[in-house]
Amino acid sequence: MASKSLHPSVEQFKSFVKEHPKLLQSVRKQEYTWQELYEDWFLLGADDPKWSKFKDNNTVQAVTENKTEQKNWVNHITGMIKNMDANQVQNHINQLSQAIGAIQGVINQFQASNPPPINPPSANHNPFAFKKD
Template identity: 30%
Template structure:
């Protein structure tokens, strides 16, 4: 059994896609993209999306490689911005809203407890403030 037969069908499709778009391989070798990033983009937009048309070509064509290198250098700032956006999108994808809500609730409870402890050490004349149930994120000035 060959290693290609053991791969998931989507990975096999992606390998074929990469063979049809050899300039993407140059992007990976140049360090401007990773295979994981390309696979995720390919999974989202598909292999027929227009963004892939610029990567169809021959690896041995030196002029195309130079053109890709020039584009890489010219768009360094836009790539850093898109990389940042990609990282943010990745974080949002991985974020579990239920876990975030649970952590915020625990944080709110901790703040309320800290405020109660601080109030217990304040002067007795401030007991009127202690009776008020303020939101845990509101801070009082005395």
């Protein structure tokens, strides 16, 4: 059976529900319908305080740890950029540019040595050409 790809907002809502496992319980208890929850999520957004009661405590901790990891990663990249030597980077860019130019030159040589075949002009060879009497 071929699976259909869902609309991106529906995919985002599915991941939102995974982060808020108590939503599933409330739908099973018939407190809410999926339609109501989706519309609220779409209108209010994922950061609305309404959703805090549906989060699992372990999920909150995992999200907090994920945000901390992202901040550490950004700080690491920022530190690497600060430690770069601008002259060295410029030198590497120039070398890369020269290498690309050399490759383009080789490609142009190969294209020039193999010109496309030229078809001779064909005369009108109509096998049904009859002259009038």
